[in-house]
Each structure stands twice: as structure tokens, then as C-alpha cells.
Amino acid sequence: MIDKYRDLQIKLTPQRLAILGFLENNRSHPSAEDIYRAVLKQFPTMSFATVYNTLEALKSKGNVQELKIDPGKKRYDPDISRHHHLICMKCKNIVDIFKDFDISLSEDLTSGFDIIGNSIEFYGICRSCGSRK
């Protein structure tokens, strides 16, 4: 476990290992609070400062992606491979979309920007929210 994350070049405290453990293979796109609540079980003194600090460190190392999908509540994605997202407009559940789209921009549309990346969000209603209506 420790070996696995040694190349992150951040201090691997027990709290951080718990956070890393929670994020590993996590497809739920958790918010900071989701993470906080999950690791609180192991570390009753855990603080939000530590959660945010760790997320910031992971983000800067490119190990976690911050999603801007939910206004007023950041969500985090430990899967940094190229993919997109589909969000339920009612319950805010997020699922991954693994498909490649050709969405490059020709120079005349970029207003002189240096383009670095892109992401697609699909919006809809998930099965349980739809049938529940």
C-alpha cells in the first residue's frame, strides 16, 4: 500500500493512506464530505482540513481530478484516464462514460487560447429517479 503511493512524493500519513484507500477504485465521484465521513470511522479526529489538504496534494500530483459538475459542491474522481460523465439532474449521481469523441477545435474558433483539454457532461435522469416520478 505504502509502496504503491511512494512515487506521489507526498508524506504518507495514516490519514492519507485511509483517504487513498477510500478513493481506490471508487466510482462514486465523492464530495469532500463523503470522503470525510468515510475516513472518520477509522480516524475519529479526522478534520476537513486534512481532507482538503490531501485532495489538493493529490490534485497537484495529477492523481485525482476535481469535477466542476455540481455547482457549490466539488466532487472528486480518482480515475484520471480520459473519460466523460453523465449526471442525474435530480439525485446528482454521476456515472462514467468511456467513449472517445472527436471534438477538436480548429484555430479560428479558439480566440487565441492555448487549448489544453476538454470534457463532456451528459445530463439526464437516472433509472431510479425516472421511475419514481
Next chain:
Amino acid sequence: MIDKYRDLQIKLTPQRLAILGFLENNRSHPSAEDIYRAVLKQFPTMSFATVYNTLEALKSKGNVQELKIDPGKKRYDPDISRHHHLICMKCKNIVDIFKDFDISLSEDLTSGFDIIGNSIEFYGICRSCGSRK
């Protein structure tokens, strides 16, 4: 001016007309505070409650689009035609991208969601932020 917005079916108060005037042909994708500050000149008693109230009304009438691009700060777009956005990762400037992309999802990727829409965000560094480095 009043005639133009009569079909919105909301009360056209002077404050709302000022907000509508500010938004008209506005390509800056302003935040609530940007709007508040702009109309404050004409209405020194303007409050955030009125700005948010008006934006909510316009949104529900489909006259304004809420952008989820900037985490922790909603931005608003009076252009409701289909288009995408390009964001400067440094200064958060947003420019419109008018180009149609074919990004439909086949059923096997939607996890049972009822898909309603999508949007693409391009990320980059704008000219003034890039040359300033």
C-alpha cells in the same frame, strides 16, 4: 423594452429591467456578483436576493442558462442557443464556441439514464494569461 420581455410572464420591475438590460447581448458569462455590481449603479438599494430571484425566474422560463464551469461560483449565460464554452484556467474568462459536435450516446453506455442534454467545456490558457507568464 417592456414589450420585449412581456412574454416572460414575470413581473417586470425596474430592477429586473436593469438586470435584463445588462444581460442583453452580454457575452461575459457574468457571475451573480458581476450582475449585482453592474445594476447597483442604477439601483443603490439593489440586493443579492433580487439578483438571485430574477436569475431563478429567468432560468425557470428558459431565458438564461446557469453554467457549472466555475466551481463555487455560478455563472450565467443569456445566450440559450446551443453552444459550448472555452475557459481560461488562469483568469476564468469564458468564451463561446459555436460549433456542432456529434456526441450522441448509444443505449449501452447510458446506464439506463434518460438523456436530456450535454455540454462540452474546453480548457486552456487565454492569450493575455499565456503571454504574461
Next chain:
DNA sequence: CTATCTGCAAACGTTTTGCATCTGT
């Protein structure tokens, strides 16, 4: 006339900060 809007201030939820103490490396 009355349903709706305004403006103020207080409350809210999320994120950030300051700082004394502690700990990986």
C-alpha cells in the same frame, strides 16, 4: 386588490485559513 417582488439581515453549506502541535522521511 392581491399575488408577487424587493431589500435587509440572518442563516446556510462548502471551502479556506491560522496556528500550535505532531510526525514521516
Next chain:
DNA sequence: ACAGATGCAAAACGTTTGCAGATAG
């Protein structure tokens, strides 16, 4: 040993709410 992390509490930030008084239709 010491750069950097933790945990607490306070503050900051954007947004929402309650309500008394005002106003568009």
C-alpha cells in the same frame, strides 16, 4: 532535525431564506 502534515476553531465565500413593506398587473 525539520519540512511538511494534523486538527481545531474561526473566518471567508457564494447562495438561500424569512419576513415586513412595496408594487406591477
